[in-house]
Amino acid sequence: MPRAVREQQMMDAAVRIFGQRGFRAASMDEIAELAGVSKPLVYLYLNSKDELFSACIARESKALVAAVQAGVQPGLPADRQLWEGLRAFFTHTAENPDGWAVLYRQARTHGEPFAGEVNVMREEIVAFVTGLIGAAAREAHHDPALPDRDVTGLAQALVGAAEALAGWANETPGVSAKEAAATLMNFSWAGLENLMNGRPWQPQGQSSPSSR
Template sequence: MGAVKTKRMPRAVREQQMLDAAVRTFGQRGYMAASMDEIAELAGVSKPLVYLYLNSKEDLFTACIRREAKALVEAVRAGVRRELPADRQLWEGLRAFFTHTAQNPEGWSVLHLQARTHGEPFASEVTAMREEIVAFVTQLIVVAAREAHRDPDLPEREVAGLAEALVGAAESLAAWANATPGVTARQAAATLMNFAWAGLGNLMESRPWQPPAAATGSATAQ
């Protein structure tokens, strides 16, 4: 077979076309199993052109991670309206997150599964994205605390821990929702909101859960 014929189009458009094909291939087949030949064929270009634009399989995968991470962060940020009450802000952010991951399952697979399991430099790219989302969620929780108390007294470390827990739960729930037929983004967001907001609400009202008292004389009690 001869080389794939390509139509003239702007480099940026052609590159996005290649990234679309790469995300689909990496997301469905995994990083190791995906081939540059397969990606080039799906994009409708020659393999040398893919190498010309994106250098190597590693660089192509990194470009996919960065594009999908940026799109996810932007979707979550765009979903939150600052004029809304704190619970609505968190709800809208969660719904935007689950909607985006449901509409882009291959992209979510690249971020949540592939990038994390193939070492550096891929894992660092996902870590940077996750840190940005955690920081954003931390601010949402801070807003909730300020609404509940004129002088909020939630320790910064505790707020950061709550944000980490919430983001981790959202990641796991998104993977489950995408693999479970019939679960909508709205249902997934409502599930996590019901789980998280009840606890946050108690915390904001100074009614935190307390662990049981340690048994007297227990050497292992913490």
């Protein structure tokens, strides 16, 4: 069997074990058994448990970012682009629950370098969503009304909500990817649409937070 194919088999097994058992509890013996290879072969190909975990983070991060980017068709109205991006995100996390568990639950809780590695992926998605929100602002106003800091803050909030909702959806029977995407779209777009049209919320009788 070609080395690349064998490595992918071992990575598939590792993602499943890490995602379901957790990094600390997972053993190289379990991974080797699930992959149908010997433990020495796993070490030969992937060196150590830490390096194997890092390789899983890199693979799953790349796949998630690619899925979100591929889901958005340029040229669509702003709300459709955001909807397609959210649907692609929730579809991918639903179809790859172990990979999402590795990124969202495991990598972040075991310190460096794992937390830093998954944060690189997160920042890629935040940058992509920032671009979508910025495009929506330009669509609504020839001269964008939202400051760059506000756009980035909205993207951070939206990505954080999507991450939490994906974890909940994967653990709640009967919640489809489309339903999860629609929940977040309904929650976020009403507020975003008001912002795009110059109607930001503010406490009654006070100036808006961004003007202070």
